Amino acid sequence: MTESLERRARRVPMGDVARLAGVSTQTVSRVSNGHPSVLPETRDRVFAAMAELGYRPNAAARALRSGEFRAIGIVLFTLSTTGNVRTVEAIANWASAEDYAITLVPVRSRSREDVLAAIRRLGELAVDAVVLLLSAHLLDDAAIHIPPDVHVVIVDSDAGDDFTVVDTDQAAGAHAAVEHLLSLGHATVHHLAGPESSYAAERRAAEWRAALESAGRRVPDVVRGDWTAASGYAAGAALAPDATCTAVFAANDEMAAGLLRAFADAGRRVPEDVSVVGFDDIDLAEQLQPPLTTVHQDFGEVGRRCVAAALAQVRSGARSGGVDLVPTRLVIRASTGPAPA
Amino acid sequence: MTESLERRARRVPMGDVARLAGVSTQTVSRVSNGHPSVLPETRDRVFAAMAELGYRPNAAARALRSGEFRAIGIVLFTLSTTGNVRTVEAIANWASAEDYAITLVPVRSRSREDVLAAIRRLGELAVDAVVLLLSAHLLDDAAIHIPPDVHVVIVDSDAGDDFTVVDTDQAAGAHAAVEHLLSLGHATVHHLAGPESSYAAERRAAEWRAALESAGRRVPDVVRGDWTAASGYAAGAALAPDATCTAVFAANDEMAAGLLRAFADAGRRVPEDVSVVGFDDIDLAEQLQPPLTTVHQDFGEVGRRCVAAALAQVRSGARSGGVDLVPTRLVIRASTGPAPA
DNA sequence: GTAGCGGATGTTGACGAGAACATCCGCGAG
DNA sequence: CTCGCGGATGTTCTCGTCAACATCCGCTAC
Numbered sequence: 001m002t003e004s005l006e007r008r009a010r011r012v013p014m015g016d017v018a019r020l021a022g023v024s025t026q027t028v029s030r031v032s033n034g035h036p037s038v039l040p041e042t043r044d045r046v047f048a049a050m051a052e053l054g055y056r057p058n059a060a061a062r063a064l065r066s067g068e069f070r071a072i073g074i075v076l077f078t079l080s081t082t083g084n085v086r087t088v089e090a091i092a093n094w095a096s097a098e099d100y101a102i103t104l105v106p107v108r109s110r111s112r113e114d115v116l117a118a119i120r121r122l123g124e125l126a127v128d129a130v131v132l133l134l135s136a137h138l139l140d141d142a143a144i145h146i147p148p149d150v151h152v153v154i155v156d157s158d159a160g161d162d163f164t165v166v167d168t169d170q171a172a173g174a175h176a177a178v179e180h181l182l183s184l185g186h187a188t189v190h191h192l193a194g195p196e197s198s199y200a201a202e203r204r205a206a207e208w209r210a211a212l213e214s215a216g217r218r219v220p221d222v223v224r225g226d227w228t229a230a231s232g233y234a235a236g237a238a239l240a241p242d243a244t245c246t247a248v249f250a251a252n253d254e255m256a257a258g259l260l261r262a263f264a265d266a267g268r269r270v271p272e273d274v275s276v277v278g279f280d281d282i283d284l285a286e287q288l289q290p291p292l293t294t295v296h297q298d299f300g301e302v303g304r305r306c307v308a309a310a311l312a313q314v315r316s317g318a319r320s321g322g323v324d325l326v327p328t329r330l331v332i333r334a335s336t337g338p339a340p341a
Numbered sequence: 342m343t344e345s346l347e348r349r350a351r352r353v354p355m356g357d358v359a360r361l362a363g364v365s366t367q368t369v370s371r372v373s374n375g376h377p378s379v380l381p382e383t384r385d386r387v388f389a390a391m392a393e394l395g396y397r398p399n400a401a402a403r404a405l406r407s408g409e410f411r412a413i414g415i416v417l418f419t420l421s422t423t424g425n426v427r428t429v430e431a432i433a434n435w436a437s438a439e440d441y442a443i444t445l446v447p448v449r450s451r452s453r454e455d456v457l458a459a460i461r462r463l464g465e466l467a468v469d470a471v472v473l474l475l476s477a478h479l480l481d482d483a484a485i486h487i488p489p490d491v492h493v494v495i496v497d498s499d500a501g502d503d504f505t506v507v508d509t510d511q512a513a514g515a516h517a518a519v520e521h522l523l524s525l526g527h528a529t530v531h532h533l534a535g536p537e538s539s540y541a542a543e544r545r546a547a548e549w550r551a552a553l554e555s556a557g558r559r560v561p562d563v564v565r566g567d568w569t570a571a572s573g574y575a576a577g578a579a580l581a582p583d584a585t586c587t588a589v590f591a592a593n594d595e596m597a598a599g600l601l602r603a604f605a606d607a608g609r610r611v612p613e614d615v616s617v618v619g620f621d622d623i624d625l626a627e628q629l630q631p632p633l634t635t636v637h638q639d640f641g642e643v644g645r646r647c648v649a650a651a652l653a654q655v656r657s658g659a660r661s662g663g664v665d666l667v668p669t670r671l672v673i674r675a676s677t678g679p680a681p682a
Numbered sequence: 683g684t685a686g687c688g689g690a691t692g693t694t695g696a697c698g699a700g701a702a703c704a705t706c707c708g709c710g711a712g
Numbered sequence: 713c714t715c716g717c718g719g720a721t722g723t724t725c726t727c728g729t730c731a732a733c734a735t736c737c738g739c740t741a742c
Contacts, residue, residue, distance in 0.1 A: 023692090030690095033730080039689090088420060104433050104443040105437070126401060126410065261629070366700090367701095367723080402697070403700085404699095408727080685741090697728105702726100708718100
């Protein structure tokens with residue numbers, strides 16, 4: 001794997017450029033930052049010197065001087081869920097538009113000590129603000145304490161009293177899914193929930209229950225998955241024999257995909273025998289068989305608001321509380337239909 | 342969205358800690374870095390002062406002094422492809438294990454100027470090494486020039502002469518897929534390729550062609566998609582009427598999923614009438630109907646080698662060339678079967 | 683003609699941490 | 713008893729950049 005070696009070229013400091021261009025470092029600095037009062041001729045000379053030496057400003061020195069890193073940190077457990085990926089991408093793109101970079105800090109596990117370690121590292125990161133893509137339960141722990149001078153935005157959580165929270169409106173989305181199924185004549189709706197460790201999963205499950213109760217319907221036992229399609233398949237295999245199960249609301253699309261295959265394998269037709277609704281509206285949702293009715297999340301908007309909130313804190317120097325919910329949209333496809341007669 | 346405001350707590354510098362603990366800043370520094378020759382009693386006093394004031398070391402100052410940021414940059418177009426996401430996650434995890442953070446730099450578009458801008462920003466990033474995840478032949482362009490003192494690892498590209506390249510062994514994977522289908526008795530294999538702008542897509546297409554030619558088979562026209570399931574569906578709809586098409590190798594699993602649904606809609610059974618092979622082995626592959634035969638990529642290993650190569654460069658101070666290919670594995674599921682009689 | 687203004691440039695210092703070097707002290711060897 | 717050594721700690725200086733202030737100059741207004 002190794003072949004040739006090139007000796008490392010030394011990082012060029014401003015002073016070298018200044019010397020070559022015959023000006024002071026301050027003038028180089030001014031050119032570098034587009035300051036107006038530099039003679040065009042001088043500017044060109046400095047640019048030429050920069051190019052010749054391959055000068056690039058040193059981010060550390062700049063940050064030390066200015067106190068700004070122009071970066072936003074994101075703390076998360078995993079990039080293996082659709083929601084996290086899409087949120088991270090959206091944050092990265094919006095941040096990039098503001099000329100901010102994104103620093104990713106993965107947390108090894110959900111163990112208390114790993115989370116604590118990540119939070120502690122937060123403050124030492126070369127970052128102006130932090131987005132926590134962690135579920136709330138973790139922050140409830142009184143021992144987990146976020147330094148007061150760190151600007152934080154929290155996603156997928158409920159700590160709106162102390163922190164800025166941005167999130168998809170899980171409750172409204174879940175409500176719409178249940179309503180849709182009830183309006184098709186189903187007596188009740190089963191729920192394939194995500195893991196208990198997820199705040200989003202818990203919110204969706206709670207609202208599913210509330211919607212059924214407020215409609216005066218029987219509330220079936222919750223079936224739990226772990227977000228994966230495989231867990232959805234297992235849940236589907238367990239639900240298929242139950243003839244009273246004519247409608248299932250899955251907490252995400254991957255698990256819904258597993259459900260669809262499990263029902264197909266068990267000979268239960270979708271949507272004729274069972275209706276299925278997912279959550280997220282991943283790209284593949286439309287390509288499943290049948291195409292999946294699902295709750296569309298606007299991750300782009302979540303990302304935009306995260307960046308906006310983070311930069312607002314950075315610019316004002318203050319931390320604000322409050323919850324900012326992004327609406328969902330029910331996308332009706334072929335996986336839902338009238339209740340069987 | 343805004344409610345309460347807390348005044349910003351000032352960042353605590355080392356000097357404050359030193360004063361409170363009754364020592365010099367140097368001693369605080371030593372404690373902070375675990376230097377051995379500090380009296381336990383002094384150490385405790387310093388720790389207490391740190392805790393009381395909420396001291397956290399300043400990353401910029403540390404980086405300026407040491408010349409190290411302990412961060413690796415990743416430049417990429419998008420997180421919407423499975424491959425990129427999984428690679429980024431793997432890199433983040435391995436880097437984190439070495440106590441390095443990850444900085445994400447999205448490139449707005451594939452336009453020449455945006456790529457150039459990103460490359461130029463590279464050198465100014467607060468980063469010790471950079472991974473280019475651009476999946477393209479970008480570096481062929483002579484105008485795109487990477488500063489010689491930037492440590493670079495390239496993924497999904499072909500600049501092994503000048504840079505370290507880590508990649509999945511696309512050719513071997515594609516070859517295995519074609520071989521598998523031919524060994525099942527299919528006269529030839531159609532190919533649903535990814536976009537021309539993707540290096541991986543081109544490698545897979547080239548090897549598909551080579552495998553067919555070396556077996557003396559007819560080489561059908563290539564059908565192109567854009568990685569999405571929707572484009573796979575469109576391609577499937579176009580291929581379905583062609584009775585000579587009994588085997589399709591899709592360049593990724595999402596497009597294969599679209600193919601499966603298109604064939605189902607067109608009344609062509611998989612695998613009885615048509616066999617389908619994908620590439621990637623995404624989680625959902627096993628949940629498709631039928632479960633998808635596909636080429637498994639070991640993204641974790643790609644990430645590990647990227648981090649290893651990047652840190653090797655950082656530590657040696659040199660840049661090395663060479664190509665490091667990660668093997669693939671063909672996962673046979675129900676979507677492939679013997680050629681129809 | 684000169685005061686005064688403003689544009690172009692230079693000089694100085696500070697950001698926070700930590701390496702190099704200096705200092706001080708106690709203890710053991712000669 | 714003194715020298716020297718090494719551990720604990722302090723002092724100084726530097727990293728690269730940029731803001732603040734200083735300087736110098738030409739031009740305009742009176």
